[in-house]
Amino acid sequence: MLPPGLGFNAVSSKARAAARTAGLPKSYWDWEPVLAANGAGFFPYTPATNLLYGLQAALAMLHDEGLPHVFARHARHAAATRAAVVGWGLEVLCADEREHSGSLTAILMPDGHDADAVRKVALERYDMSLGAGLGKLAGRVFRIGHLGHFNDLMLAGTLAGVQLSLHAAAAPADAGGIQAALDRLADD
16 A cells, blocks of 8 residues: 555664674665664654655555455455466466465466566556566566555456456467456455
8 A cells, every 4th residue: 555665674783783893884774873863753864755654644544444354355356366367277376375475466477478578568558567577487477466555446457457468468368367357356
């Protein structure tokens, strides 16, 4: 529910001691100015004020919906997305079927088909950004995020865009993905 860019740090006394004695340049990891300014209620550098206001709004949204409902919604959207992938005849990348992610689904493309070609079509034709495969999975998978302030209609639109992109990229995908996801959403 919060745009990317805000990070949280937990720094032990052992880490602080190591930072004090480290001989390497450490501007980013120099905790003392941050902690000193925080003690007075400030931040020593330019704060990401807009993200802090966003964090406040996101926390209010989470509180209003309730964490159990948020987690259930994410799990429901993840299950519908996986149903779409199966309906397309593609494979969800997951080493352990008991450990599917509630925040994103990685789709493995068949040999000879480039996931980045699907991502390019999605972006250029439908103004939709899909996540890239990272490291050894680059070009082999694309990722669909289903986390945050997201509802059934947004998911259906996202999956329709993916299905259109798969077709336009000449990827071997059946047309049943959208219906499989809608059926899954209707069951809940």
